Amino acid sequence: MAKTQKVSFKLNGKPVEATVEARELLIYTLREKLAHTGPHIGCETSHCGACTVDLDGMSVKSCTVLTVQCEGAELTTIEGMEQGGALHALQQAFHEEHGLQCGYCTPGMITRAYRLLKENPNPSEQDIRKGIAGNLCRCTGYQNIVKAVQSAAKKLAAAR
């Protein structure tokens, strides 16, 4: 067995610990060791974004981050979006605007949109299209995803 080490970080607000080989990618630690199967694997080359998670306030593709890089980090995944039993505005909007079909890209897409709206709370359609360009969807043609992000942005603004 190759050498392993312990890594500790916060996952959706809770401290967690994992023992990993240095080569282990974050997506595998999340999915196989920490039972967070929301983020998916679509390419393992950073192109599709199905594995997108939020790492210290940045959207990252967890298929190209080593778990050992996450020591002390704060991570948010799709599983951390629902707060106190209430869906995040983006989750609700994806449902209401039919912004998903097979659901495979959805966790990464919502997690990316979550950061996008933190960076730019009032994005134009073009801002949204550019902002989610790192997340591929094969089903929806993006039109309803864009509508969902716009709708969530409005609801979040109204709640502020």
Add this chain to the structure above:
Amino acid sequence: MSQTAELKEREQKLQGMGTSLLRKEDARFIRGQGSYVADIKMPGMLFGAIVRSPYAHARIKGIDKAKALACPGVVAVLTAADLKPVKLDWMPTVGGDVQAVLADQKVHFQYQDVAMVLATDRAAAYDGVALVEVDYEELPAIVDPKKALLKDAPVLREDIVDKKDLTHGPRTHPNHIFTWEAGDKAAADAAFKNAPITVREEILNPRVHPCPLETCGCVASFNKATGYLTLYVTTQIPHLFRTVLAMLSGIAESKIRVVGGDIGGGFGNKVPVYPGYVVATVASIVTGVPVKWIESRIDNISTTGFARDYHGVGELAADKDGRIKGLRFTALADHGAFNSHVSATKFPAGLFSICTGSYAIPNTYCRVDAVFTNKAPGGVAYRCSLRVTEAIYLIERMMDVLAQKVGVDKAEIRRRNFVKAEQFPYTTGFGWTLDSGNYHAALDKVLKAVDYEGLRREQAAKRADPKSPTLMGIGISTFTEIVGAGPTKVCDILGVGLFDSCEIRVHPTGGVIARLGTMTQGQGHSTTYAQIIATELGLPASDIVVEEGDTDKAPYGAGTWGSRSTPVSGAATAVAARKIKDKAKKIAAHLLEVAEGDLEWEIDRFKVKGNPSQFKTMKELCLVSHTGNLPAGMEQGLNAVAYYDPPNLTFPFGAYLCVVDIDKFTGEVKVRRFYALDDCGTRINPMIIDGQVHGGLTEAFAVAMGQQLPFDESGNHLGNSLMDYFLPTAVETPAWETDHTVTPCPHHPLGAKGVAESPHVGGIPCFSNAVIDAFAHLGVTHMDMPHSAYRVWQKCNALGLNKR
């Protein structure tokens, strides 16, 4: 409350057909709680990874497992030699051929499966893969299908060199698979001889890949104590898959359970039975523990279910006004290394003979010659019915070519040749009976919506202005699809007819569970089927649960592909619901002490005619059906199952229009506008239909503008990661405008036709026609897709358009 308001409220409560009910399946997906195959973890589970060939054509001289077996975590390495004793080193294909499960003595395409390494975890399995030493002797490869039948071409399939026939007629060369033809060649030839106008064009549908976001994979779990095999697998056809597994393994079909689970997109890629599934199954049977195998993206693009690779020649003969008098379409089909093309037994070239499209064309002939090459096998229908995109691409391109030759507008050439509304049902020269349609109305609606005349005026002005930095193209596609396979008298796979099924159980308090033989991959079946039942039974869609994909639970069906779910299983759902409704009516008549004929149905209840205060709601009848207060001799319960064998396929159609602006200096194509009118008959959930159209158009855009699997002369794959293979992002994907007409299908119980593949089939020629139309005034009649900026720039450059 007024009576109308009360009726409306009751109807709205049902959320039945015609309403844009939000999807039931979303709740788990937006929370990251979908259950895909890769999410499954079982105690003691081993992970399988596949050793793949670096060569497209080579002899295997030896395989040394020793180093891999010494690798920590590696449990076993399986090769063809290990599969031989259980007779699973080769497997039969649906195309009448055999396919190597693991390469036996020879590899026939790059990345072909050679061995599977089993290890206690994923990383160890891949460590093992790197340590399996395979000794290859490289052989000359055939990459270009046009060279496959040359006299001195290398023989690819030595294992079947003596087979004169692969179930589809005589073979004329060791690399020849079949020649299939339809229509009347003599009549077509005569029409061409006598016609004042003929056109001919070579038109390629290049090799592409459906590339769903989730790759293929499975978890095979064989229980040695009970002899039961459970396979969790990314499949669009769980029941047929179980039948194939029973045929291959010899395990009784009753002891095999196939579970589809949540599927991350299919688009045809998840129809075939791949070697990885078979090896993982054998591995679980041998080891007695669950075995998981999940493809990488490169595995997926390189080895599983490609599409197209049809090298076509289109010919039309017409009178001087462009009225078509004859059609000859042929295609050379590159089937790769094994004939595992997905097709119904009687249709080796799929439904290619739908190639007369929306037009009334006499004297038709078509032929497809299929050949072996050193490329991956397993051609699937990428978001279309079998070979329909290939056929419709040809006819829709050729209509433009003909318009240019005759010198008439591209909308007008279509009008002159459409099957007229009053001609339906219309039987084509190839024998398909188009059941319904209204093509003129659909096209006219689109042309009006986009101000077609205005667009043509703008284009003429641009063409007249040499200083214009852009070219403007207008593409039209007026397609007819053929979906909903299909009638068992003509459609079967491995002898199993392509009917489908629905079983409905109504519980005492009005909750309903429905189980079907189809398999959703994102199409929203849980919602659509529930809406059908809601309307048919007058019970709210919110209380109707739909289950698919678990062969232990659902009745037998042929799965979801070829837009067959609504045409076939949607029909089965209506038929099953109507059986239940008939029984409920008998109970209502018994309770109200009237004859059945005295009752009428109203939204959610049976009423006594002329006495509206006397009624029984469906909800009441659900409970009564579980009591002893029933008509004499009637059994308890409100359950039904229906197996639906469609009398015909369905023929959804549409009229699409695309406007592009092309930068003369960079070749970049900008889609200014895309207007898509679809007629899928009765519309069950308009929101879901629009979503399907958006997705299909985006996949059409991908194919037309950028997708192609490239190979070098040695058969090396040059584009098998998402670095190279074009999947559009939100930035380049155009905005879609959708519209519809409704021409119900006369033979479907609900009048529905299916929709999700129309935008792919109709969209691809629309994009191509738009790009080529931009160059039409310069005498250009055809450009092969994909229309990448580089290729379009090459055309601009060749024509000298990029000179300042």
